[in-house]
Amino acid sequence: MNSPRPVLVVGASGFVGSRVARGLAAGGRPVLAAARRPLPEWFIAQPGVIPVLSTEVTALPGAVRAACAQAGAPLPGAVVASIGGWHKGAPLLDVDASEWSATLASHLTAHLEAARALVPLLEPGDPYIVLNGAASREAMAGSGAISVTGAGLAMLVQVLRLESRQARPPEAGPPVRFHELVIDHAVSGDDRNEDPAQTRTPAQVVSALGELLDHPGAPVVVHV
Numbered sequence: 001m002n003s004p005r006p007v008l009v010v011g012a013s014g015f016v017g018s019r020v021a022r023g024l025a026a027g028g029r030p031v032l033a034a035a036r037r038p039l040p041e042w043f044i045a046q047p048g049v050i051p052v053l054s055t056e057v058t059a060l061p062g063a064v065r066a067a068c069a070q071a072g073a074p075l076p077g078a079v080v081a082s083i084g085g086w087h088k089g090a091p092l093l094d095v096d097a098s099e100w101s102a103t104l105a106s107h108l109t110a111h112l113e114a115a116r117a118l119v120p121l122l123e124p125g126d127p128y129i130v131l132n133g134a135a136s137r138e139a140m141a142g143s144g145a146i147s148v149t150g151a152g153l154a155m156l157v158q159v160l161r162l163e164s165r166q167a168r169p170p171e172a173g174p175p176v177r178f179h180e181l182v183i184d185h186a187v188s189g190d191d192r193n194e195d196p197a198q199t200r201t202p203a204q205v206v207s208a209l210g211e212l213l214d215h216p217g218a219p220v221v222v223h224v
């Protein structure tokens with residue numbers, strides 16, 4: 001029997017990405033855990049986890065191919081992009097230009113670069129899932145740059161989906177399916193969220209991802 005194609009988790013060093021990668025692997029899905037810095041030994045020792053180290057998103061395809069070849073695994077059959085994050089800081093008018101540019105780069109441009117680099121690795125109909133947060137839907141004082149980039153990220157996914165469906169000859173098969181998974185509350189255990197009104201467990205996020213990964217007819221935007 002052929003080995004299943006792994007799920008590529010980008011941002012596997014992050015709070016959510018690390019839990020998603022480990023949770024998917026614990027559920028029996030092989031996972032390519034991609035990060036810009038080496039992941040801890042205990043993480044990559046988990047069965048089903050294949051580490052991918054790449055300091056630049058644009059260099060990820062080569063790193064993914066090399067990691068798959070070394071592990072004897074097929075190329076990924078799905079991408080989960082868990083890039084960015086949340087923090088509270090100064091009001092938007094006081095955010096300095098370098099901080100604004102850094103948030104644009106990490107929370108929005110990195111997603112476009114990841115999609116550009118990784119969609120060509122996928123096959124027709126494979127899922128590409130972008131994680132987003134509550135700030136994308138709700139203006140949050142002190143997190144203005146993250147609210148703006150989160151809203152932009154939601155639109156980015158919509159445009160990618162629209163363009164993937166256009167000018168596609170029937171013989172090319174179905175396009176890559178772009179989904180947005182919006183985590184509407186703090187993920188439990190993340191101490192950066194002070195006194196959250198509600199939380200979601202990493203297991204709930206992993207379960208929602210499983211639904212998107214397994215069901216081609218899943219909604220394009222899902223909230224958890």
Ligand SMILES: NC(=O)c1ccc[n+]([C@@H]2O[C@H](COP(=O)([O-])OP(=O)(O)OC[C@H]3O[C@@H](n4cnc5c(N)ncnc54)[C@H](OP(=O)(O)O)[C@@H]3O)[C@@H](O)[C@H]2O)c1
Binds near residue numbers: 016183
């Ligand atoms: N944590 C929560 O409670 C929570 C709640 C709701 C939604 N979410 C959503 O979950 C997603 C991930 O958030 P998180 O809390 O896990 O954030 P995080 O802990 O700050 O992790 C962010 C990840 O993105 C990576 N990253 C940042 N800039 C990058 C770039 N330019 N190129 C490549 N990778 C880059 C980081 O890599 P490095 O480690 O190398 O910096 C890290 O792996 C976001 O969409 C967020 O909105 C999180």
